[in-house]
Amino acid sequence: MARMRRRRARGAGGSVPRVLLGVVAGAQIVYPRVPPRRQAAATRAIVALMLAASVADLAARRSAGRAAALAGSAAGVGFAAELCGVATGRPFGSYEYSGRLGPRLAGVPLLAAAAWTMMAFPAWSVAGLVARRRSSRTLVAAGALTAWDVFLDPRMVRDGYWRWPAGGRYEGVPARNFAGWLAVGGAIFAVWSALDRDGAPSDDALALYAWTWAGETVANVVLWRRPRIALAGGAAMGAFAVPAIAARARRKGRT
Numbered sequence: 001m002a003r004m005r006r007r008r009a010r011g012a013g014g015s016v017p018r019v020l021l022g023v024v025a026g027a028q029i030v031y032p033r034v035p036p037r038r039q040a041a042a043t044r045a046i047v048a049l050m051l052a053a054s055v056a057d058l059a060a061r062r063s064a065g066r067a068a069a070l071a072g073s074a075a076g077v078g079f080a081a082e083l084c085g086v087a088t089g090r091p092f093g094s095y096e097y098s099g100r101l102g103p104r105l106a107g108v109p110l111l112a113a114a115a116w117t118m119m120a121f122p123a124w125s126v127a128g129l130v131a132r133r134r135s136s137r138t139l140v141a142a143g144a145l146t147a148w149d150v151f152l153d154p155r156m157v158r159d160g161y162w163r164w165p166a167g168g169r170y171e172g173v174p175a176r177n178f179a180g181w182l183a184v185g186g187a188i189f190a191v192w193s194a195l196d197r198d199g200a201p202s203d204d205a206l207a208l209y210a211w212t213w214a215g216e217t218v219a220n221v222v223l224w225r226r227p228r229i230a231l232a233g234g235a236a237m238g239a240f241a242v243p244a245i246a247a248r249a250r251r252k253g254r255t
Contacts, residue, residue, distance in 0.1 A: 017057035017204045021211070024049045028215055032223050039159070040100040047111055050208070051118040057204045058121045066195060071117050073191045078116025081184040082108045091180030097162045116188065119148050121202065122209035123185070124192055126240050128201035129247040138193045142185030144209070144240040149181050151216040151233035154226070171229060206244055213237035 027046050034042045059067040085092040086107040101109035127141035154171035157163055168174030192199075213234070220230035 020053035051114045054118045074117040074120040075113040077188045079113040082112045093174045093176040095164045122205040125201035125205035126244040129244040138189040141189040145185040146181040147236035150236040213241045
């Protein structure tokens with residue numbers, strides 16, 4: 001009886017991330033129509049919405065303590081890496097933030113912690129569907145998170161949120177940055193592997209990852225006229241999204 005009550009409570013909570021996911025999608029669809037002077041505020045709002053959707057989903061599917069530990073570890077490891085990156089150039093290369101993302105600590109916007117956290121559970125869920133062995137889930141999740149950055153960094157550099165003074169071959173971004181993302185993602189998901197060894201993937205988190213993949217691909221082709229980014233990011237995220245969607249469909253077909 002107690003287990004049934006917990007399942008009902010979790011099911012009721014599960015509607016919250018779906019509503020938030022719909023709000024995120026709506027906000028991103030409207031974003032191109034936002035006047036330039038308000039785009040920085042709109043970007044911060046979308047990050048906040050994506051964080052809320054991701055953390056709400058995590059909280060609906062894990063205990064409160066575990067959800068807090070998982071989200072907190074992603075935020076803490078990611079923000080620590082950003083502090084190190086701005087101060088030393090490691091592991092992402094020498095880069096710097098503008099003031100467009102809001103308050104900063106030691107040159108790093110506080111919102112940077114949210115960026116690492118909001119895509120951690122989607123990447124972890126994708127990896128849970130794709131990785132055949134639990135031991136490989138950490139590596140796959142780090143790859144899925146890094147694939148998202150193939151879209152993220154060029155757009156944020158273009159819009160003036162951060163930059164690499166020495167530039168880079170990929171839309172002003174150096175290859176070292178992506179190696180850094182793999183390393184930091186690996187550190188985050190090594191912690192998650194210890195804390196969430198048998199954590200099941202989430203359909204809502206998969207939907208957020210798939211929506212991000214499809215939305216960024218279409219936006220870069222249709223709105224921003226940046227086919228190179230659409231091709232690179234679409235291929236990178238698609239390498240994880242497509243197998244995960246197929247795996248979820250197979251599982252659903254067996255139930």
